[in-house]
Amino acid sequence: MEKNESKILIFGGTGYIGSYMVKASIKLGHPTYVFSRPNSNNTEILDQLRSMGAIVVQGILDDHEKLVSILKEVDVVISVLPYPQVLDQLKIVDAIKVAGNIKRFLPSDFGVEEDRVSPLPPFEAFLEKKRKIRRAIEAANIPYTFVSANCFGAYFVNYLLRPFDHNQEITVYGTGEAKALLNYEEDIGIFTLKVATDPRTENRVVIYRPPGNVITQLELISMWEKKTGKTFERVHIPEEEIVTLSQTLPDPQNIPVSILHSVFIKGATTNFDLGEDDIEASSLYPDLKWTTIDELLDIFLQNPPKSANAAFE
Numbered sequence: 001m002e003k004n005e006s007k008i009l010i011f012g013g014t015g016y017i018g019s020y021m022v023k024a025s026i027k028l029g030h031p032t033y034v035f036s037r038p039n040s041n042n043t044e045i046l047d048q049l050r051s052m053g054a055i056v057v058q059g060i061l062d063d064h065e066k067l068v069s070i071l072k073e074v075d076v077v078i079s080v081l082p083y084p085q086v087l088d089q090l091k092i093v094d095a096i097k098v099a100g101n102i103k104r105f106l107p108s109d110f111g112v113e114e115d116r117v118s119p120l121p122p123f124e125a126f127l128e129k130k131r132k133i134r135r136a137i138e139a140a141n142i143p144y145t146f147v148s149a150n151c152f153g154a155y156f157v158n159y160l161l162r163p164f165d166h167n168q169e170i171t172v173y174g175t176g177e178a179k180a181l182l183n184y185e186e187d188i189g190i191f192t193l194k195v196a197t198d199p200r201t202e203n204r205v206v207i208y209r210p211p212g213n214v215i216t217q218l219e220l221i222s223m224w225e226k227k228t229g230k231t232f233e234r235v236h237i238p239e240e241e242i243v244t245l246s247q248t249l250p251d252p253q254n255i256p257v258s259i260l261h262s263v264f265i266k267g268a269t270t271n272f273d274l275g276e277d278d279i280e281a282s283s284l285y286p287d288l289k290w291t292t293i294d295e296l297l298d299i300f301l302q303n304p305p306k307s308a309n310a311a312f313e
């Protein structure tokens with residue numbers, strides 16, 4: 001364990017990506033606080049994180065006084081609250097303003113670079129809420145780092161390949177030729193804790209775009225076929241059908257199809273160039289290794305990460 005003094009508070013630390021963040025924070029030696037609701041159902045993971053050394057603080061986002069007192073105990077705040085709670089982060093912003101001691105706030109972004117994409121309307125409305133939080137943080141002069149982590153790797157390997165289904169068919173969105181970035185969640189945890197405490201990333205957007213983690217759906221399927229020795233039938237859903245679904249499905253079911261369109265048809269995680277002013281995480285820490293997609297599929301062969309469904313309501 002490295003010695004590291006910054007105290008880290010994580011909102012949503014018992015959640016899907018949150019538990020990777022908490023474990024990374026503990027691994028890097030930070031005193032790590034997990035904010036969790038008193039009525040949380042996530043007792044098993046809470047017990048696990050506690051046994052690893054996390055300090056669990058119970059509260060609700062509406063309890064401003066309690067939020068302020070918890071914030072006064074820590075230095076850095078990471079929020080990995082789910083999408084339905086994105087606007088609730090305004091309560092964290094208000095409490096950070098009053099506490100006055102927070103050295104860095106990372107709001108719950110962790111997807112496409114939301115200030116540089118224009119997706120279909122349902123995903124646009126989703127991102128607009130996340131942008132609203134970014135703008136509130138800037139307006140309040142809170143030191144921040146905004147993270148574009150791109151696709152959670154194990155989450156999307158499970159979603160696209162459905163290895164747990166043992167199906168002969170794999171659905172391909174569009175032609176399957178757009179390039180997407182898949183980053184393993186353990187790496188997202190470690191790199192997020194690195195950028196959260198790095199002076200170079202203060203008031204900057206950091207993009208997680210390791211060169212070895214770019215892949216198309218068709219390449220991913222071929223790689224999985226080689227590893228498993230199986231052959232899969234590729235069942236394409238044409239782009240027009242996905243656009244129609246985004247227009248006809250009720251809210252919020254129209255959001256996931258719009259995300260698939262943006263990422264796996266339009267290439268939203270790879271289709272803009274990074275300039276000299278951009279901060280890309282793998283070049284920031286050249287000595288830290290990213291798990292490649294090939295290695296991630298090996299993990300799926302040995303000890304498959306559980307599938308998950310992000311919350312949209």
Ligand SMILES: NC(=O)c1ccc[n+]([C@@H]2O[C@H](COP(=O)([O-])OP(=O)(O)OC[C@H]3O[C@@H](n4cnc5c(N)ncnc54)[C@H](OP(=O)(O)O)[C@@H]3O)[C@@H](O)[C@H]2O)c1
Nearest residue numbers: 012014015016017036037040080082108111150151152310
């Ligand atoms: N890039 C990608 O591929 C990708 C994929 C999925 C998600 N994401 C993003 O990652 C972020 C986190 O999503 P996630 O799926 O990891 O979240 P999650 O697992 O659904 O939830 C995280 C935690 O939030 C807490 N929570 C839920 N409702 C709450 C409420 N009303 N008040 C306070 N806390 C509440 C819960 O903690 P307690 O029960 O302990 O209170 C829960 O464990 C989001 O920004 C999401 O958009 C990105």
